[in-house]
Amino acid sequence: MAVRHKVVGIDSPRGLEEALRAAYYLADEELSTAAYLALALGKPLLLEGAPGVGKTEAAKAIAGVLGRQLLRLQCYEGIDAAAALYEWNFPRQMLALRQESEAGGPVDIYRDEFLIERPMLACLRRPQETMLLIDEIDRSDHEFEAFLLEFLSDFQISIPERGPIRAYERPVVILTSNRTRELHEALRRRCVYHWIDYPTPEREMRIIMMRASGVSERAARAVVTAVGRLRREPLAKLPGIAEAVEWAEAASLLNEQGARWPEAFKRSLGVVLKDEDDLVHISPRIDAILAEAQA
Secondary structure, three states, X not given: OOOOOOEOOEOOXXXXXXXXXXXXXXXXXXXXXHHHHHXXXXXXXXXXXXXXXOHHHXXXXXXXXXXXXXXXXXXXXXXXXXXXXXXXXXXXXXXXXXXXXXXXXXXXXXXXHHEEEOHHHHHHHOOOOEEEEEEOHHHOOHHHHHHHHHHHHHOEEEEOOOEEEEOOXXXXXXXXXXXXXXXXXXXXXXXXXXXXXXXXXXXXXXXXHHHOOOOOHHHHXXXXXXXXXXXXXXXXXXXXXXXXXXXXXXXXXXXXXXXXXXXXXXXXXXXXXXXXXXXXXXXXXXXXXXXXXXX
């Protein structure tokens, strides 16, 4: 089966894994295989996982590997088709009506210059140049999810004033979900699915060493151990990979300025924990957690 969205040098899951690594994203074999199959089959890729495990970063890295513009549609409660597809620039339409009626000429207020593209329409019109990321689809409501089902079935929309617009080839589409609610089974069936979990300690250490500047292996290992311990606590917001990278950078910076290692980690705790109740909960335990991390 021919890969529909070809990238030079990528003809296998392993090739995609290596390309993503070159883009500073460490994908495991399962993720690179799911992403490769989604591209090969021309199907959307659905990435689920806890917040902070790297779903959005994976989409950004894939767009970079493909050499495409990333069109990000951030979902939220109450999002509708207008926010996702298109809107008409009403003030400019009214101005054009006044100007052209004064000149006595014909008035066409539905030209491209009055059409405001949103991510989904832009993806349909330029499928070879773009990649659509529908981020946190679980935050939208069921009505928007039903609308999305229709879009993913035919990759076509209809603008009443212009007629149907259909992609001349299947666009590259990635959806992410934090699983705050269950997605409709019909949506899952249209996608290649992959669950992204927190990385193994060894892989998370490699991610920190790759993405954080000036962090020693010792500091990276201590952060991975401490963050792993924090993720087992009943926190409101568990630290993700990005917080682990930032904590390693912040603690290393304070260490360079003279703070000893346990103190550097404690003073930069607000980089990894972003909730007051979480800080209060961890405060009596932080010394033991850091001692374990540096053992």
